[in-house]
Amino acid sequence: xxxxxxxxxxxxxxxxxxxxxxxxxxxxxxxxxxxxxxxxxxxxxxxxxxxxxxxxxxxxxxxxxxxxxxxxxxxxxxxxxxxxxxxxxxxxxxxxxxxxxxxxxxxxxxxxxxxxxxxxxxxxxxxxxxxxxxxxxxxxxxxxxxxxxxxxxxxxxxxxxxxxxxxxxxxxxxxxxxxxxxxxxxxxxxxxxxxxxxxxxxxxxxxxxxxxxxxxxxxxxxxxxxxxxxxxxxxxxxxxxxxxxxxxxxxxxxxxxxxxxxxxxxxxxxxxxxxxxxxxxxxxxxxxxxxxxxxxxxxxxxxxxxxxxxxxxxxxxxxxxxxxxxxxxxxxxxxxxxxxxxxxxxxxxxxxxxxxxxxxxxxxxxxxxxxxxxxxxxxxx
Numbered sequence: 004x005x006x007x008x009x010x011x012x013x014x015x016x017x018x019x020x021x022x023x024x025x026x027x028x029x030x031x032x033x034x035x036x037x038x039x040x041x042x043x044x045x046x047x048x049x050x051x052x053x054x055x056x057x058x059x060x061x062x063x064x065x066x067x068x069x070x071x072x073x074x075x076x077x078x079x080x081x082x083x084x085x086x087x088x089x090x091x092x093x094x095x096x097x098x099x100x101x102x103x104x105x106x107x108x109x110x111x112x113x114x115x116x117x118x119x120x121x122x123x124x125x126x127x128x129x130x131x132x133x134x135x136x137x138x139x140x141x142x143x144x145x146x147x148x149x150x151x152x153x154x155x156x157x158x159x160x161x162x163x164x165x166x167x168x169x170x171x172x173x174x175x176x177x178x179x180x181x182x183x184x185x186x187x188x189x190x191x192x193x194x195x196x197x198x199x200x201x202x203x204x205x206x207x208x209x210x211x212x213x214x215x216x217x218x219x220x221x222x223x224x225x226x227x228x229x230x231x232x233x234x235x236x237x238x239x240x241x242x243x244x245x246x247x248x249x250x251x252x253x254x255x256x257x258x259x260x261x262x263x264x265x266x267x268x269x270x271x272x273x274x275x276x277x278x279x280x281x282x283x284x285x286x287x288x289x290x291x292x293x294x295x296x297x298x299x300x301x302x303x304x305x306x307x308x309x310x311x312x313x314x315x316x317x318x319x320x321x322x323x324x325x326x327x328x329x330x331x332x333x334x335x336x337x338x339x340x341x342x343x344x345x346x347x348x349x350x351x352x353x354x355x356x357x358x359x360x361x362x363x364x365x366x367x368x369x370x371x372x373x374x375x376x377x378x379x380x381x382x383x384x
Contacts, residue, residue, distance in 0.1 A: 007301075008074070015071055019078035022051060023253075027082025034083070034207035035353050038199075040164050041086065041207070046119045048090060053079070055117025056094050057242065058101040062113040069242055070304040073249040077297075080253025081260075084357040087253060089208040091246035092160050096123035096169040099239045100186055103226035112167065112186070124165040125243070126156040126187075126213050127236055133157075134370050136171070137179045137233060141215060143172035148222050150174070150185060152193070152215040158364075162211035163196045165189065169239075170213070171232050182232035186224045193218030204356030241307055241315055244322035244365045248300050251329025251361045252293060258336035258354045259289050265340055282339065289332045296325040316378035323371035326361040333358050 004013055026044055034041055048054060056072045058064025065071075072094065079087035097116045100123065101109055115121040132138045141154025152172055159168070168187045175181030187194060197212030227235050263286070266277035276282055303321035306314040337344035337351045344351040362368045 012071060012074055015067075016074045016078050018051065019053070019075045020081065022048065022053075023079050023082025023087075027079065027086055031083035031086070031207070032347065032350055032353060035085065036206075036347070038206045038209075040089070040161075040209060042122075042164070044086070045090060045093075045122070048079075049117065049119030052117075053090060054093065054119040055097050055101070055113070057098045058094075058113060058117050062101065062110060063117040064097075064101065064113070065117075068304070068308040069245055070301060070308060072242065073245050073300055073304045075249075076246045077249040077253035077256070077300075080250040081257040083207065084250050084254035084354060084361075085205045085207040088205065088247060088250045088357075088361070089160060091243065091250060092125055093119070093123050093165075095239050095243040095246065096125045096167065098242060099125075099169050099184070099226060099235060100167070102238075103184065103231075103235050104186065105223055105225075108186070108223055116167070121166040122161060122164060123167040123169060124159055124161040124213075125239065126159050126168050126170040128157050128159075130155055130157045130212075134367055136236065137182070138177075139171055139173060139182065141170070141172050143174050143183060143185060143220070145174070145222070146219075149219045150222060150225070152185070152187070152218040152220055154215050155197075156213040156215075158200070158210055159213045160205070160208055160210055162209060162213050163199070164209050168194075168213055169226065170215075171236050174229050174232075179233035180230050182236070183229045184226035184232035184235045185220050186226060187215075187218065187220050188224075191218050191220055202360075204353070204358070204360055237315075240365055241318045244318050244371075245300065245304050245307065247361050247365045248296070248322045248325035248329075251326045251358055252296050252300065254354050254358050255289075255293055255329040255332035255336075258333040258351060259286075259293065261349075261351065262286070262336040262339050265343075269341075276339075285335060285339065289335055292328045292332060296321075296328045300325055313378065313382070316375055319366075319371040319374040319378075322365065323368045323375070326358070327368060330355070330358045330362060 052065040055064035060066035143150040174183040200210040303317040
């Protein structure tokens with residue numbers, strides 16, 4: 004029970020923790036080893052309202068805020084950071100379709116998405132446009148009632164497995180004002196996928212290129228107006244960055260909890276190793292860092308819910324700090340396990356591998372620093 008959360012928020016947290024404990028943790032190592040995306044387990048999460056956490060209730064969403072989403076994804080990540088992160092990306096795409104899709108289109112696709120009967124991915128990054136996302140080159144040309152899309156998206160989580168791809172395309176000139184968001188279905192003519200990438204972590208979810216070759220997309224699948232895509236993308240990323248930060252904290256918390264249990268049993272020089280003061284100091288630092296990261300995350304989520312003009316800067320701070328701390332705590336937890344931490348069966352090395360990419364995706368932590376610095380310079384505080 005967290006005294007700073009409401010009774011409802013604590014209940015949500017306990018529900019997500021129980022799901023992580025019973026549905027994710029027992030299978031996480033197997034999914035990683037076999038590179039398996041557990042579709043049925045994701046649908047079970049959808050049945051509990053975790054497929055459309057911030058989507059509107061009128062179409063089956065949970066209608067919750069960014070703070071509740073952060074609580075959920077932190078809890079899920081204690082069972083498997085890779086699956087929690089995948090579900091967070093799905094949620095980001097669902098929110099974008101729900102928030103900016105035309106009414107008829109929303110009513111057609113959102114109910115299946117929130118139930119996770121359909122899965123959504125987010126397509127922004129390109130082979131030549133990573134951090135400089137406004138430089139994307141995938142082009143959508145209007146032809147009657149369709150857009151014809153050509154280009155390649157890179158590092159797309161869920162590619163090939165997902166049904167919908169929220170895709171940023173260029174319909175106008177250079178820069179942010181020429182970007183338009185489209186929701187593109189897997190069955191669209193001209194859509195194909197690259198080979199499944201071999202990765203350091205996140206093995207339980209596929210990562211592939213999404214390739215558009217004269218791919219025809221109905222205009223009614225556009226999200227927002229032409230030229231509004233970059234703004235929509237950035238709004239989506241604010242929520243996505245909070246969720247990834249939460250996944251880092253959850254994964255690291257699981258690593259810390261396992262380390263405490265391990266150290267109470269592991270003996271050296273006649274006593275359990277949790278009795279050595281030098282190692283106690285390390286545990287204290289790990290726990291303190293996680294509490295600080297969680298506090299900053301919750302503050303940023305509350306500000307985003309309140310539509311605070313400074314929320315994006317706080318979100319960048321939370322994402323940068325929590326993903327750095329999450330990885331560092333997990334790495335320290337592996338170290339405290341000694342040689343056993345390096346063995347796959349203990350699960351520590353998987354957490355380290357899964358959390359490493361969080362410092363890169365949803366905007367690298369170097370880009371987070373740029374956002375923070377620009378905000379400071381613009382406001383003078």
